Amino acid sequence: MLRLIYTTTAVQRKNVGASGPEKYTEAFIKKQIEEFNLGKRHLANMMGEDPETFTQEDIDRAIAYLFPSGLFDEQARPMMKHPREIFPEQRKIQWGEDGRPFHFLFYTGKQSYYSLMHETYEKLLNVEKYQDQLIAQDLPLQKEKRNLAGSRWLTKIELEEMLLEKLSDDDYSRFIQLLQKLTDLPCSDIEEKYIQKFSKELPVQMQKVVIEPLQYDEQGVAFSTGEGRRKTARATAVVYDNGTGKMTVNGKDILHYFPVLQDREQLLFPFQFLGRIGKHDAVCTVSGGGRSAQAGAIRLACAKALRSFVTEKEVEFMRQAGLLTVDPRVKERKKPGQEGARRKFTWKKR
Amino acid sequence: MAVPRLLRAAAPRLYSTVLVPAPATATAPVATQPSDDKLLSEPLSHPDFFNVKELFTLKDLFDARVHLGHKKGCRHRFMEPYIFGCRLDQDIIDLEQTMQHLQLALNFTAHIAYRKGIILFISRKRQFCHLVECTARACGEYAHTRYWQGGLLTNAHIQFGAGVRLPDLIVFLSSLNNVFQTHVAVRDAAKMNIPTVGVVDTNCNPSLITYPIPGNDDSPSAVELYCKLFRMTIIRAKDKRRQSEAVEELRRKAEGN
Numbered sequence: 001m002l003r004l005i006y007t008t009t010a011v012q013r014k015n016v017g018a019s020g021p022e023k024y025t026e027a028f029i030k031k032q033i034e035e036f037n038l039g040k041r042h043l044a045n046m047m048g049e050d051p052e053t054f055t056q057e058d059i060d061r062a063i064a065y066l067f068p069s070g071l072f073d074e075q076a077r078p079m080m081k082h083p084r085e086i087f088p089e090q091r092k093i094q095w096g097e098d099g100r101p102f103h104f105l106f107y108t109g110k111q112s113y114y115s116l117m118h119e120t121y122e123k124l125l126n127v128e129k130y131q132d133q134l135i136a137q138d139l140p141l142q143k144e145k146r147n148l149a150g151s152r153w154l155t156k157i158e159l160e161e162m163l164l165e166k167l168s169d170d171d172y173s174r175f176i177q178l179l180q181k182l183t184d185l186p187c188s189d190i191e192e193k194y195i196q197k198f199s200k201e202l203p204v205q206m207q208k209v210v211i212e213p214l215q216y217d218e219q220g221v222a223f224s225t226g227e228g229r230r231k232t233a234r235a236t237a238v239v240y241d242n243g244t245g246k247m248t249v250n251g252k253d254i255l256h257y258f259p260v261l262q263d264r265e266q267l268l269f270p271f272q273f274l275g276r277i278g279k280h281d282a283v284c285t286v287s288g289g290g291r292s293a294q295a296g297a298i299r300l301a302c303a304k305a306l307r308s309f310v311t312e313k314e315v316e317f318m319r320q321a322g323l324l325t326v327d328p329r330v331k332e333r334k335k336p337g338q339e340g341a342r343r344k345f346t347w348k349k350r
Numbered sequence: 351m352a353v354p355r356l357l358r359a360a361a362p363r364l365y366s367t368v369l370v371p372a373p374a375t376a377t378a379p380v381a382t383q384p385s386d387d388k389l390l391s392e393p394l395s396h397p398d399f400f401n402v403k404e405l406f407t408l409k410d411l412f413d414a415r416v417h418l419g420h421k422k423g424c425r426h427r428f429m430e431p432y433i434f435g436c437r438l439d440q441d442i443i444d445l446e447q448t449m450q451h452l453q454l455a456l457n458f459t460a461h462i463a464y465r466k467g468i469i470l471f472i473s474r475k476r477q478f479c480h481l482v483e484c485t486a487r488a489c490g491e492y493a494h495t496r497y498w499q500g501g502l503l504t505n506a507h508i509q510f511g512a513g514v515r516l517p518d519l520i521v522f523l524s525s526l527n528n529v530f531q532t533h534v535a536v537r538d539a540a541k542m543n544i545p546t547v548g549v550v551d552t553n554c555n556p557s558l559i560t561y562p563i564p565g566n567d568d569s570p571s572a573v574e575l576y577c578k579l580f581r582m583t584i585i586r587a588k589d590k591r592r593q594s595e596a597v598e599e600l601r602r603k604a605e606g607n
Contacts, residue, residue, distance in 0.1 A: 099515030100468060104487045107470055107517065108494050109502060109509060118483055125480070 024087050032083040039080065056081070091164060112163040113171055117178065123191045124182050131187045141186040151199040153179065159198075211307045211315065214241075224308040228300025230327050233289025237301035241309065243281030245271075249298065250285055263295035270303040270323055274310060296327060385598050392594075393464055400464075400587055402456040405579055408445055411452075414575040416565040417443045419552030429552050432564035441552045443564050455547045455561040456583045459519065462545075463491075463587035467518030470494060471580075472535050474527040478573045482523055485577040489584040492517065494535075498527070503538040522548030523576055524567040525559065532558075549576060 044051040095101040222241040303323040332341035393399040419441035434444035469491040479495040486493035548559040556562040566572040
């Protein structure tokens, strides 16, 4: 006797979220690569260029020309790139035709991570064995000073990219601890190559500022230029050697240009700090800003120019005194709903 | 005063030498030709086709300290049949029974390896994690000595992908996990109809394990001995299979001519 089985459409509906991110088969990626290559040749013909020597930059230029877009986001504009760059690398099927997995740690779930731990532990055991051999032969254990400040371990994201697997924070920290343990052993130089796979060099932190050398004008007097800014004022200063302490700003003497004592003090501060008050002449040009801002800008410009006349130690002293740092304070903008940058409107209780 | 014998020694289970392994998910290779049938049925006619008895002697087990158990206070009730006695509060495992159990277990493993089954080694002892993984790699089989994620066997289709093949045998080199409770895989294997072989110490529960091997699982020498024995049986069984297949090939070619 037949019985009607009632099913709802809810059962037949696919749970899109549960299937995870979209998986691309090898065949699909191959087809995409073929289409890309074909499209590249068509594009080259359209632009009138040689299909053989059509590089990625040419493709980008051609697409920007044929499909001009005013969108701000670079990722949203039309692009034509090799499929390997667009589709993220994915895991292929992990087992063969008879069902046997390829990797011996497949059933752990995180095979690449655990095989990495296994390998690292094996290196650790190797190093310990080598150490034991050296001790047995009464040879000294070497300890070369490795520069610890120059390198860092891979970050969690970089490691995930390397292994193509998701890691938890705990897993990552365990791996780094194991690597650290390996590097801390005295004879770990044997496995240096393996350790270098997981360390990256840190970029040089302090960029050495190049101090310009002195220039000489027609009379043989040494001089040096410097630029400075403060708020909206921009200044350039030329400081001459063998001078009497005269300073000119925009063609006028400082007594005329800066009637206020405070501004003149600001100008003289670099010279006073180095003890070279009567020894240098300065010719400055300045524009923009107000009275105080212009004074600050010229001060910075003179200090920068004086660097060339002075030893490195004194340059360091100047830097610590704050003579060589650009003052970052600028006028803060006014915000809507407030009277000024910080001042709020009068608060009325009712 | 003679130490009273702890219950009568349990006779090892003597059903037919091989429990036919039920394939869990994907179909195992189906034998279509009569020669394949012969290939698979011939080992079943002998009680010890792979001659595993010669791989170990009682003295080897004794030298590897397999007979040493835990203290009397740690003793599990179900292990009492396998214990020979107790000396200065430490339990001593009966090596005669261990020999019989070990022979059955190794024989079973050999048959599984002969039929190209997947064998998974499990041990949660951190000391022997590396050793067990190396053994598994040397045999060409699989190992899991790390944290066991809940649904590895029971939720395999979702965790690994559709069409995954589960292990056909699970070998426990230590059936406890790091908190001294029975490893979850024992129960999961029983749920998924996967036979298990396990080394059970005096503080372990041997109930759900198909082929228990009462013995020490803490000493390095004992664990190295077990690894060596399993490795040798599996390699021997695989070699035997390759030989038999080669012989069949030649015979079929001769008949064809």
